[in-house]
């Protein structure tokens with residue numbers, strides 16, 4: 301690949317940055333919306349994948365649980381197929397420049413842009429007191445991305461609005477202070493970009509939703525995953541009819557399609573006319589077939605003392621020089637003392 305130059309620094313490959321909050325147990329929505337695309341893009345891009353613990357603390361986290369979840373998420377990145385020899389996996393709070401750049405970006409972001417974010421509105425409704433961090437959340441996310449001059453950001457559909465804001469912030473900074481940041485593109489998967497809750501197909505599958513039958517966790521034992529899928533909400537029709545798919549049935553088909561990378565025709569051939577009980581059984585088989593090897597790798601990773609710590613330390617060391625050079629550049633552009 302030809303080297304490209306940005307701000308005088310030669311680069312062989314374009315960069316990718318994405319992240320996951322260690323705020324709950326990861327589910328198949330996180331895998332299909334994000335991790336699965338990361339595994340693919342890592343071969344064509346210089347890839348950075350981040351466990352965004354500073355984002356997680358925008359709502360209260362039990363300290364001991366947060367620590368355990370950071371490690372669980374890191375191990376799940378590896379178990380999903382992120383290769384630490386070609387991608388950098390690191391914890392956001394280990395690279396101080398994330399918070400430093402976030403402050404500079406906060407100062408160019410109109411508060412009205414932040415108050416319009418649908419995730420801010422939804423999350424703040426659920427809180428008694430709203431921490432300022434919840435409002436600043438998307439600015440920190442913009443800092444994560446712009447710090448690495450990422451060209452693409454592979455995420456699920458729920459992050460699209462945050463990505464638009466990131467582009468707006470980058471453009472505003474660039475126009476105020478001169479060309480500094482790459483304006484990143486959103487990269488959505490062709491299927492599985494928005495996996496819905498099994499118990500309520502009108503709401504997005506989420507780490508924090510309370511219902512026991514809401515999400516299939518990446519670490520759910522096969523019999524638990526099967527039970528959740530067999531109990532998924534469908535509708536009053538007896539069998540799959542592609543001409544009028546209810547939301548619950550469409551979601552189950554989308555899950556199988558996304559795991560197997562089936563075309564629409566293939567999904568029709570698999571499911572059209574199947575009774576709902578058969579559909580669920582087949583979807584459960586597909587999900588379990590993909591989770592079993594992932595869980596095996598997870599157990600190997602957490603069973604190897606020191607391995608995970610080493611991956612996270614190496615990842616942070618690898619990304620730090622890039623983060624530092626972007627902060628230097630942004631400071632110089634703003635006239636801060638460098």
Ligand code: TYM
Pocket residue numbers: 317318319320321322329330331332333334352355440441444445453454455456457458459462492493494495496504505506
């Ligand atoms: P988070 O932790 O909520 O989710 C991690 C990734 O999983 C995707 N995702 C889904 N995809 C499909 N269906 C679903 N039901 C589903 N639920 C979650 C998300 O879109 C995301 O890609 N703000 C981010 C974390 C973040 C970040 C970043 C992402 C912080 N900095 C920089 C990208 C780049 C978040 O809360 O993701």
